[in-house]
Amino acid sequence: MDVSGINSKKLITPGIFIVVLALLAALPFYASLYGVVLITSILMYIILTVSWTIFSGTTGYLSLATAAFFGVGIYTSAILAGQIPIVIVVILGGLVSFGVAALVGALTLRLKGVYFAMFTLGLVELIKHSLIWYEIKFTGTRGRFVIVVDNETIFWIMLGIFAVLLITTYIIRNSKYGLALQAIGEQEEAAAHSGVNVTMLKVVTFAISALFMGAAGAIMATRWTYIDPGIAFNINLSFLPVLMAIFGGMTQLFGPFLGATIIAYLEEILLTKFPYYYMLIFGVILSIVILYLPQGISGLVQKFWRRFPGGKSANT
Amino acid sequence: MRILEGEGVTKYFGGLSAVSDVDFYVDQGEVVGLIGPNGAGKTTLFNLISAALVPKPGIIKFKGRDITGMKPHAICRLGIARTFQTVKIFANLPVFSNVRVGSLFGASKKTSPAETGKTTAELLEFVGLSNVSNIPAKDLTLANQKRLEVARALATKPELLLLDELMAGLNQTEVTQAMDLLKQIRGEGITVIMIEHVMKAIMNVCDRIIVLHHGQKIAEGTPQEIATSKKVIEVYLGEQTNAGS
Numbered sequence A: 001m002d003v004s005g006i007n008s009k010k011l012i013t014p015g016i017f018i019v020v021l022a023l024l025a026a027l028p029f030y031a032s033l034y035g036v037v038l039i040t041s042i043l044m045y046i047i048l049t050v051s052w053t054i055f056s057g058t059t060g061y062l063s064l065a066t067a068a069f070f071g072v073g074i075y076t077s078a079i080l081a082g083q084i085p086i087v088i089v090v091i092l093g094g095l096v097s098f099g100v101a102a103l104v105g106a107l108t109l110r111l112k113g114v115y116f117a118m119f120t121l122g123l124v125e126l127i128k129h130s131l132i133w134y135e136i137k138f139t140g141t142r143g144r145f146v147i148v149v150d151n152e153t154i155f156w157i158m159l160g161i162f163a164v165l166l167i168t169t170y171i172i173r174n175s176k177y178g179l180a181l182q183a184i185g186e187q188e189e190a191a192a193h194s195g196v197n198v199t200m201l202k203v204v205t206f207a208i209s210a211l212f213m214g215a216a217g218a219i220m221a222t223r224w225t226y227i228d229p230g231i232a233f234n235i236n237l238s239f240l241p242v243l244m245a246i247f248g249g250m251t252q253l254f255g256p257f258l259g260a261t262i263i264a265y266l267e268e269i270l271l272t273k274f275p276y277y278y279m280l281i282f283g284v285i286l287s288i289v290i291l292y293l294p295q296g297i298s299g300l301v302q303k304f305w306r307r308f309p310g311g312k313s314a315n316t
Numbered sequence B: 001m002r003i004l005e006g007e008g009v010t011k012y013f014g015g016l017s018a019v020s021d022v023d024f025y026v027d028q029g030e031v032v033g034l035i036g037p038n039g040a041g042k043t044t045l046f047n048l049i050s051a052a053l054v055p056k057p058g059i060i061k062f063k064g065r066d067i068t069g070m071k072p073h074a075i076c077r078l079g080i081a082r083t084f085q086t087v088k089i090f091a092n093l094p095v096f097s098n099v100r101v102g103s104l105f106g107a108s109k110k111t112s113p114a115e116t117g118k119t120t121a122e123l124l125e126f127v128g129l130s131n132v133s134n135i136p137a138k139d140l141t142l143a144n145q146k147r148l149e150v151a152r153a154l155a156t157k158p159e160l161l162l163l164d165e166l167m168a169g170l171n172q173t174e175v176t177q178a179m180d181l182l183k184q185i186r187g188e189g190i191t192v193i194m195i196e197h198v199m200k201a202i203m204n205v206c207d208r209i210i211v212l213h214h215g216q217k218i219a220e221g222t223p224q225e226i227a228t229s230k231k232v233i234e235v236y237l238g239e240q241t242n243a244g245s
Helices: A003-025 A033-059 A066-080 A086-108 A113-139 A151-174 A176-186 A188-193 A198-224 A236-248 A255-273 A278-292 A296-307 B042-049 B072-078 B095-106 B113-127 B142-155 B172-187 B199-205 B223-228 B230-237
Strands: B002-013 B016-027 B031-035 B059-062 B080-082 B160-164 B191-195 B208-213 B216-221
Touching: A003 A151, A033 A066, A033 A151, A033 A176, A033 A198, A033 A236, A033 A255, A066 A086, A066 A113, A066 A198, A066 A236, A086 A113, A086 A151, A086 A198, A113 A236, A151 A176, A151 A198, A176 A188, A176 A198, A176 B095, A188 A198, A188 B072, A236 A255, A236 A278, A236 A296, A255 A278, A255 A296, B002 B042, B002 B191, B016 B042, B016 B191, B016 B208, B016 B216, B031 B042, B031 B199, B042 B080, B042 B160, B042 B191, B072 B080, B072 B095, B080 B142, B095 B113, B095 B142, B113 B142, B142 B160, B142 B172, B172 B191, B172 B199, B199 B223, B208 B223, B208 B230, B216 B223, B216 B230, B223 B230
Parallel strands: B031 B191, B031 B208, B080 B160, B160 B191
Antiparallel strands: B002 B016, B002 B059, B208 B216
16 A cells, blocks of 8 residues: 555545535535435435444445334434434434444344344344334334424434544544454454454444434434334335445445435435336446446546546555 | 463364363473374364363463463463464455554554554564565465464464464475474564474474374374374374474
């Protein structure tokens, strides 16, 4: 790796983030309401994808539990919103998800490969059906109304979660724990014998990723106003972040962003412009990317970047 | 001083005893060879010492302290490092990062990033991989991957190093280089247990040899004693061997 490349990258990346964040924070003052709502959705997808990548992208443990942790956040919000300030509700939503993930992770992270993936997928259904049972048995209803929060507030809170997630991801990637997570993904046994507390690191990272998913769910619930277990634990939200991460490419920090932004925007456009062909077009684009861009969109961006005489980050 | 002791160390896989009731000890500063036919339980014994497996029953003591049942990372931080029979490198990470993992996590004392970088660079120099420190580990030759594993293990600042077939699959020149490396490691005062099939290396480098057969310790002694032991010749070395040459 080129040393000058690392140094310039270290300065440029946070710089770009700060500018983008500032521009986004002012969005409600210059964009239409539709724009604000659209960007909120895109941010939600970015949060789910990036937080999924923190754990699964590095360790190679394919988690399909995103919908479960998102849903836990939604239900936390459904129960608590209106009684305490919304910011606290969101933080609690994240913390409850963190707790659930830590518990589940401690129990299941010894499973490898497809077994872990299947378990996490099952977790979504498990929580969903437990909730349906509980609601019918004890509250006598299926759904719940969630207190309405105005769109600007939802947007700013979502942006806040996004900003904290960015900082967290950046810190993890550049810390020794980022290296250890990569080592686990490469050769877990060797990592353990080199002094990495693999169980602890996996469980904590899994829980941190769930924290952001839960927080995003907690604020999103206030936009949907009515939720039931089927809406809250939508299995699509387990697969979409995986697709978005693959689409964007996982080797670079900005890959998952790119993937989530493009797919979320594409979905919106296709859904409104071509409601009948939306899934078809979507599927074709995804297939092309997976077939011809194994490193995702970010891999393509890098390829072009390397051709520039100034872009000296060319390594390998 | 006894750095490592095992009492009645046993491990069953189902009904099969991979290691059965083995007593052993290793003194500080020694180089001990562990030999025996394939399937004798040598690697299993390494796995038991490094805590990849837990003996049942049996006790393993490191510097007088019972370490049975501890986790692999904790064992590593205590000062026991290992390499693997089939190399287990972080294939897609640069050579430098491979060693850095050991230095960052394996050492008992916390070190600053600058120190870690320095240690890593020194170790790569020590095993002769300085000029390839930036390439992905998977692109190294087998001999160099094995050196990389040694460097990663040394980065954890071990007092006891377990080398599992360091020389298997290497050509004559590479074996000689590996033996030089081994002598250098010994010069650093690190205690070594090595599993090896290359008799020349075992006989040349080891102070003492332990022979396993069907999970049991059948002989123990100096290279000279082992080379002339009837029992060992019968089960492992064979009549025609010119061990010790």
